Amino acid sequence: MDVILFGPPGAGKGTQATAICGTLSIPHISTGDIFRKHLKEGTELGQLARSFIDKGQLVPDSVVCDIVASRLVETDCAGGALLDGFPRTVPQAEMLYAWLESQGRQVGAVINLQVDDAVLVARLSGRRTCLSCGATYHVEHNPPAENGKCDRCEGDVVQRKDDSEDTVRARLQTYANETAPVLAWLTPRSPVHSIHGNQAINQVQSDIEEALRG
Ligand code: ADP
Ligand code: ADP
Ligand code: ZN
Numbered sequence: 001m002d003v004i005l006f007g008p009p010g011a012g013k014g015t016q017a018t019a020i021c022g023t024l025s026i027p028h029i030s031t032g033d034i035f036r037k038h039l040k041e042g043t044e045l046g047q048l049a050r051s052f053i054d055k056g057q058l059v060p061d062s063v064v065c066d067i068v069a070s071r072l073v074e075t076d077c078a079g080g081a082l083l084d085g086f087p088r089t090v091p092q093a094e095m096l097y098a099w100l101e102s103q104g105r106q107v108g109a110v111i112n113l114q115v116d117d118a119v120l121v122a123r124l125s126g127r128r129t130c131l132s133c134g135a136t137y138h139v140e141h142n143p144p145a146e147n148g149k150c151d152r153c154e155g156d157v158v159q160r161k162d163d164s165e166d167t168v169r170a171r172l173q174t175y176a177n178e179t180a181p182v183l184a185w186l187t188p189r190s191p192v193h194s195i196h197g198n199q200a201i202n203q204v205q206s207d208i209e210e211a212l213r214g
Contacts, residue, residue: 001026002105003212004190005084006183007113008175009168010120010127011197012204013084014136016113019205020082023212027076030084033134034067035059040131053162056170058088058178065095072099080105088179093186107190111208112183113197117172124168130155142201 001024005013014030021028035053038046045063052059068086071077087093100106115123126139132155137144144151148158162171186192193211197204 001080001108002100003080003082004087004107004110004186005082005113006110006186007197008115008117008120008179009171010124011113011115012123012201013113014134015201016111016205016208017082017084020111020208020212023209024080024082026080026082028082028084029068029071029077029086031059031064031068031086031088032084034071036134054167056162056167056174058174061089061091061095064088064092068092068096069099080108087182090182090185093182097189107186109212109214110183110186110190110192111211112192112194113204114194115197119198120172121165121168124163124171125165127160127163128157129160129163130157132156 003020003024003026005017005020007013014032017028017030035046035049039050039053040046045067048063049059058064064086068083072081083096087096097107123138123141126141128137128139128144129135130137130150130153133150133153135150135152137157144157148156150157161167183192191214193208195204195207195211199207
């Protein structure tokens with residue numbers, strides 16, 4: 001099954017992705033993670049993406065669509081994938097739906113995580129991320145056992161540059177202007193399940209599982 005994990009920055013998409021992928025046995029495709037990998041490796045694509053990411057703007061559709069298209073053709077995606085943070089614009093959604101249709105596939109569920117802006121700002125400015133494996137923590141809600149060190153891989157846990165408060169506000173504005181309207185495009189085309197993301201992590205997870213059991 002192909003599933004879209006939709007919601008504003010900080011809604012908990014990354015946090016919930018692991019459990020969904022485990023339940024459905026599908027790979028996790030996070031466009032944000034793909035860009036961060038390129039940033040870390042210093043590729044040309046990473047340089048290009050950085051100029052947008054650091055300002056809280058979207059990377060251009062043509063770049064994002066190429067990356068997703070080349071990821072979706074890998075063999076592990078043949079039985080479906082979890083798309084986290086994609087699509088974020090209507091042209092991205094059109095590309096995804098056209099490609100899936102060409103493969104005789106369709107989006108089986110859109111999980112829409114809803115969280116108020118005030119909570120999002122607190123979550124994102126308190127978020128800390130492992131430089132090595134990408135695991136996310138929160139200074140108050142979910143700190144690593146040892147300060148600054150990843151529980152999973154012992155990598156350095158730091159604040160993402162785009163999680164500073166100014167950039168967070170720009171990202172929320174970008175979401176409202178460019179990404180929120182995508183939900184209206186998705187609604188007549190796929191089953192959309194809206195979930196209260198402002199609950200404990202475990203409760204959000206069980207609501208998602210219930211929605212997926214449908
Ligand atoms: P979050 O999950 O906190 O919203 P992501 O890690 O998904 O953040 O994305 C980080 C940044 O990467 C975004 O602010 C944007 O600049 C870029 N990005 C990620 N996915 C997309 C996309 N589908 N389209 C355009 N830009 C994207
Ligand atoms: P997204 O991928 O949607 O940007 P994340 O999964 O990275 O969001 O979560 C953003 C921050 O909020 C992280 O620091 C994470 O630990 C924290 N977080 C995620 N879900 C919850 C929740 N249900 N309650 C409290 N904090 C949460
Ligand atoms: Zn780690």
